[in-house]
Amino acid sequence: MYQEERLAAILDNLQKARSLSVADICRLYGVSRDTARRDIVKLTEQGAAIRTHGGIALPDIKNQILAYRERLQAYSEEKIQIGAKALSLIKDNGCYFFNASTTISCMVRQMKVSANIFTQSLDVAELLSGDAQSSVHLFGGTFHQRNRFFFSVDSIKQIERIHFDAAFLGAAALTDDGIYYEDEEDALLSRIVSDRSDSTIILADHKKYEQMSRFKAFDWKAADILITDRQPPEKVDTAREMQGTNLLLAESDS
Known part of the structure; x- marks a missing residue:
């Protein structure tokens, strides 16, 4: 297959999958990683795709950011305070993982340090x-459109080949049983990132105590710090304390 034919085929697959990794291109078209990278360069130079870490995505995904920026204006005061509290744990030149979460995004908006950031979140x-x-x-x-993150094997x-100084993770639900997510892929990724990090830091407002979610990422013993805006309910707080997770309360200035 000539390159132009292969590029057309890659774009056809990209329209369906929204994103492709280098490994995907190698597998689908039987080419080497060097050839796949050359194809990626060609497609991005033509404006037909945008680069991601390890692959490409459709450029029209970026247009969804406009609506997201409008949602940022509606951030609660609690999430703003939680994000500000978390910033004290980010050091210059550190290596960090940020997951897909509105509270994490709120922290990112306030960040002013130089760091190496890895993420699966389009918004971050x-x-x-x-x-x-x-x-x-x-x-x-x-691309998982509902929660706006990418996932692949x-x-x-x-x-699994990266060491992080810390993982900053939002969550869908906090229970006495542990930390939960809406998507199985998000839970799996959070668990692996936590294992690869010196410190796992959970950012979540008090509303997450009231939520139910399907997929458990890990027990409280895997979390080093919980940053939230209110003291957790008794059952959750007891489990957190017994399993050694430190609590940081982000109190409003008002």
């Missing part, structure tokens, strides 16, 4: 794209 990557201080690495894969393999 976009928020940091204009930050000349930080190095941003976006993992590719299939190839990304998991990449994460």
Whole structure:
């Protein structure tokens, strides 16, 4: 297959999958990683795709950011305070993982330090794209539109080769049983990232105590710090304390 034919075929697959990794292109078209990378360069130069960490994605995904920026204006005071509290734990030149979460995004909006950031979140990557201080690495894969993150087996393999100073993770639900997520892929990724990090830091407002979610990422013993705006309910707080998770309360200035 000539390159132009292959590029057309890659674009056809990209329309269906929304994103492709280098490994996907190698597998689908029987080419080497060097050839796959040359194809990616060609497609991005033509404006037909955008680069992600380890692959490509459709450029029209970026247009969804406009609606997201409007949602940022509606952030609660609690999430703003939680994000500000978390910033004290981010050091210059550190290596961190940020997951897909509105509270994490709120933290990112306030960030002013130079760091190496890895993420699967489209929104986090976009928020940091204009930050000349930080190095941003976006993992590719299939795009999950509801919670706006990418996931692929190839990304998991990449994460397993990286050591993070800390993982900053939002959550869908906090219970006495542990930390839960809406998506199985998000729970799996959070668990692996936590294993690869010196410190796991959970950012969540008090509403997460009231939520139910299907997929458990890990027990409280895997979390080093919980940053929230209110003291957890007794059952959750007892489990957190017994399993050694420190509590940081982000109190409102008002």
